[in-house]
Amino acid sequence: MDDADLTAPTRDDIEAAADRLRGHAVRTPLLNAPSLDAEVGRRIWVKAECLQKTGSFKFRGAYNAVSQAGSEILAYSSGNHAQGVALAARLLGRRAVIVMPSDAPSVKIQNTRSYGAEVVLYDRATEDREEIGARLLSERGGALIRPYDDARVIAGQGTCGLEIAEALPEGVTEVLVCCGGGGLSAGMALALDGHARVRTVEPSGFDDVARSLVAGHPVENAARTGSLCDAILTPMPGKLTFPILSRLAGPGMVVTDAEALRAMALAWRHLRIVLEPGGAVALAAALFHHDGDVVAVASGGNVDGDLFVQALDAAA
Structure with missing residues (x-):
């Protein structure tokens, strides 16, 4: 990444992104189920970004970035950013090429193609998506929209935080955010600064952000694959996102795949949402892993049917 790309977004950038997204992105609900509160003994609100266009928060950052780019778009993504960029490009009359791992859920690959994007598949374990992206840029030209290390993307994701700030329940001081490279959590941290503290959440074995926050500098995950949480498996924190999180976020949190599956089942049982x-x-x-009233961001719902059934069966 060129140093010229390392300018972090500001709160004003997030406000501008909200203006661009108005009428295009969904203002997703902040859900609460008294039955779930009773089961856990505290209040939990869920920001249902699974109800966003393309089934995840990624549409926010994608639309904000694509609206400021040229006619030829390139992106790389495990699936949710891919779908967001593909739909944004279609809505804005751009052409999009998306580099995706071959082991991404089939529903994400199919949806990306259905939005009109060209999909280039690669092997996540042996190939580097950034190298593939650089080669395609040199061959075809266009504008690269990174999944998290892009100020326009971070600003767009931050609009989710603006919505939470406007509806923050009384007594809630922390917002838990699903975290891969940190685009959503960094944008949320900027938007919620002065309202609530953001805490990143990652799957066990892929907790590079949590470990980096402890170390005080970016550290890398040893593995590239090996978790059901495909949407948030990134090698290490972003160059743009980590400084924001170091300054504004609380300690990172880590959960197991089994806990994620159980949460999927409880979300369906009590809130009737698919994660x-x-x-x-x-x-x-x-x-x-939390003992107080809290807001949790449900960042995406693009799950293959068989895996969703597995989650429901595991919690039966």
Whole structure:
């Protein structure tokens, strides 16, 4: 990444993104189920970004970035950013090429293609998506929209935080956010500064942000695959996102795949929303690792049917 790309967004950038998204993105609800509160003995509110266009928060940042880019768009993503960029490009009359791992859930690959994007598949374990993206840029040209290390993307994701700030329940001081490279959590931390503290949540074994916050500098995950939470498996924190999180976020939290699956089942049982594993980790942390009233962001619901059934069966 060129140093010229390392300008972090501001609160004003998030407000501007909210203006661009008005009438295009869904203002998602902040849900609460008294039955779930009774089960866990405290109040949990869920920001249902699984109800956003393309089934995840990623549409926010994608639309904000694509609206400021040229006619040819390139992105790389495990699936949710891919779908967000593909739909934003279609709505704004751009052409999009998306680099996706071949082991991404089939529903995400299919949906990305259905929005009109060209999909280039790669092996996540042996190939580097950034190298593939650089080659495609040199061959075809266009504008690269990174999934999290892009100020326009971070600003767009931060609009979710603006909505939470406007409806923050009394007594809530922390907002738990599913975290991969940190685009959503960094944008949320900027938007919620002065209202509530953001805490990142990651799957066990892929908790690079949590470990980096402790170390005081970015550290890398040893593995690239090996969790059901495909949407948030990134090698290490972003160059733009980590400084924001270091300054504004609280200690990171970690959950297991089994806890994510259980959270998916509880979200369905009590709130009647569908979550994917990576989109359920913040709720899992709220349910199993937090002892106070809290808001958890349900960041995505693009799950293959068989895996969703597995989650429901595991909690039966």
